[in-house]
Amino acid sequence: MERLRALPSIDELLARPSLSALLSPHSRPVAVAALREAVASVRTRVLAGEDVRLVDGDVARALNRVGQPKLKAVLNATGVVLHTNLGRAPLPAAAVERIAAIAGGYCNLEIDLDEGERGSRYEPVVELLCALTGAEDAMVVNNCAAAVLLTFSALAQGREAIVSRGELVEIGGGFRIPDVMRQSGATMIEVGTTNRTRLEDFTGAMTDRTGLLVKVHRSNFAVVGFSEEATTRELAQLAAERGVPFFEDLGSGALRAMHAEGLSSEPTVASVIAAGADVVAFSGDKLLGGPQAGLLVGKKATLDRLKKHPLNRALRIDKLTVAALEATLELYRDGREDHDVPARSSLLVKSEVLLERARTLGSLLGALEHRVVETTSRVGGGSMPLAAPKSWAVAVSGVKAVEVHEKLRAGDPPVVARIVDDEVWLDVRCLRDTELGAVARAVANAVPRNRGD
Ligand SMILES: *Cc1c(COP(=O)(O)O)cnc(C)c1O
Numbered sequence: 016m017e018r019l020r021a022l023p024s025i026d027e028l029l030a031r032p033s034l035s036a037l038l039s040p041h042s043r044p045v046a047v048a049a050l051r052e053a054v055a056s057v058r059t060r061v062l063a064g065e066d067v068r069l070v071d072g073d074v075a076r077a078l079n080r081v082g083q084p085k086l087k088a089v090l091n092a093t094g095v096v097l098h099t100n101l102g103r104a105p106l107p108a109a110a111v112e113r114i115a116a117i118a119g120g121y122c123n124l125e126i127d128l129d130e131g132e133r134g135s136r137y138e139p140v141v142e143l144l145c146a147l148t149g150a151e152d153a154m155v156v157n158n159c160a161a162a163v164l165l166t167f168s169a170l171a172q173g174r175e176a177i178v179s180r181g182e183l184v185e186i187g188g189g190f191r192i193p194d195v196m197r198q199s200g201a202t203m204i205e206v207g208t209t210n211r212t213r214l215e216d217f218t219g220a221m222t223d224r225t226g227l228l229v230k231v232h233r234s235n236f237a238v239v240g241f242s243e244e245a246t247t248r249e250l251a252q253l254a255a256e257r258g259v260p261f262f263e264d265l266g267s268g269a270l271r272a273m274h275a276e277g278l279s280s281e282p283t284v285a286s287v288i289a290a291g292a293d294v295v296a297f298s299g300d301k302l303l304g305g306p307q308a309g310l311l312v313g314k315k316a317t318l319d320r321l322k323k324h325p326l327n328r329a330l331r332i333d334k335l336t337v338a339a340l341e342a343t344l345e346l347y348r349d350g351r352e353d354h355d356v357p358a359r360s361s362l363l364v365k366s367e368v369l370l371e372r373a374r375t376l377g378s379l380l381g382a383l384e385h386r387v388v389e390t391t392s393r394v395g396g397g398s399m400p401l402a403a404p405k406s407w408a409v410a411v412s413g414v415k416a417v418e419v420h421e422k423l424r425a426g427d428p429p430v431v432a433r434i435v436d437d438e439v440w441l442d443v444r445c446l447r448d449t450e451l452g453a454v455a456r457a458v459a460n461a462v463p464r465n466r467g468d
Pocket residue numbers: 158159160161163186231232233234235264265266267297298299300308309396397
């Protein structure tokens with residue numbers, strides 16, 4: 016094909032005088048990547064039968080895309096508060112400031128400044144976690160999945176771990192409890208049925224090979240109707256009588272109860288500790304609202320076994336996580352969590368406030384066809400599956416919804432919304448008041464100007 020053969024080489028383009036002003040501010044890797052992208056996109060269009068050749072504007076557009084960071088801030092208009100694909104919990108401002116204060120320099124991550132000796136990296140949060148949960152000791156690893164893997168590996172390797180059939184769950188992203196158990200070298204003993212498991216099922220399955228009793232909180236689904244489960248207290252008691260540890264994977268792990276219309280009640284970490292669990296695992300970036308982390312709290316003797324396991328070193332957290340987690344836990348200590356932890360404040364926000372926010376966004380859209388509509392948000396992140404807190408959204412109507420939705424997502428800044436009945440719905444729950452202007456501009460840019468023509 017004539018047009019394909021006529022496409023310039025990268026070297027030709029690098030030497031083309033008309034491009035030199037455009038390319039010179041960029042490093043060579045960026046310039047080359049942009050030229051490759053420009054050539055590739057023209058080639059695609061030629062192959063599709065278009066009569067085009069590469070012009071300088073193609074290079075300018077490619078430079079714009081290539082020069083941008085790949086990880087970008089996104090405006091969340093989905094109404095899903097802990098959206099795993101959007102990075103789960105937005106950090107509290109105090110945590111962001113703490114990261115900024117620590118990240119660029121050195122810190123006392125593993126040195127005790129009073130004694131000059133080597134300390135442990137999660138030391139700064141141990142006291143806070145113990146005070147907030149009533150546990151004897153605490154430690155932190157990379158995420159809750161890591162916490163579960165470490166616990167099975169340290170407590171049940173080469174032994175049997177007993178778990179209810181109704182709790183052999185997939186957390187998401189292919190993370191399945193039975194697979195993790197296998198990976199850790201524990202033998203899984205399933206007891207009970209999908210909907211009913213009693214304490215006697217556990218008692219009957221215990222042998223001298225039993226290393227661990229396990230309870231997995233159903234964070235991301237619910238069993239209703241004819242169902243029964245062995246309680247934390249019963250299992251903790253049985254485990255104590257037989258001299259084996261009891262582990263509860265609490266997953267989304269509410270550090271403090273949260274009461275608002277539309278939210279379901281979650282067991283708090285403290286309630287599980289008070290019921291006698293030896294180890295409890297939960298995520299840092301779900302209902303807690305802090306950085307990604309896997310928190311482990313429980314009895315000191317049991318956690319000592321986890322700390323000594325070689326996997327602990329492979330699953331350790333970095334200084335930025337420690338900084339953000341300490342600042343987040345301080346907010347709980349000071350009773351500020353409902354105001355200053357965004358994951359909680361955006362679940363607890365009053366419906367009137369959301370309605371007002373939706374009206375403001377609507378007015379910023381001006382003449383664009385829209386309605387303010389009532390909707391329900393989601394907690395997300397595999398937490399409170401049945402919760403459906405009432406919210407308000409702006410529905411953009413009279414547009415090609417799929418097209419506008421895609422353009423919003425690809426825009427700058429990207430806006431992630433929802434399509435409902437051929438309309439684009441922007442749930443305002445997870446939008447800050449300061450972001451509404453940017454959302455309105457993004458919508459204006461995403462809607463074709465000559466609608467109806
Ligand atoms: C979410 C969840 C996990 C995994 O937590 P991550 O922090 O995403 O690794 C493990 N167990 C349960 C019950 C969960 O809900």
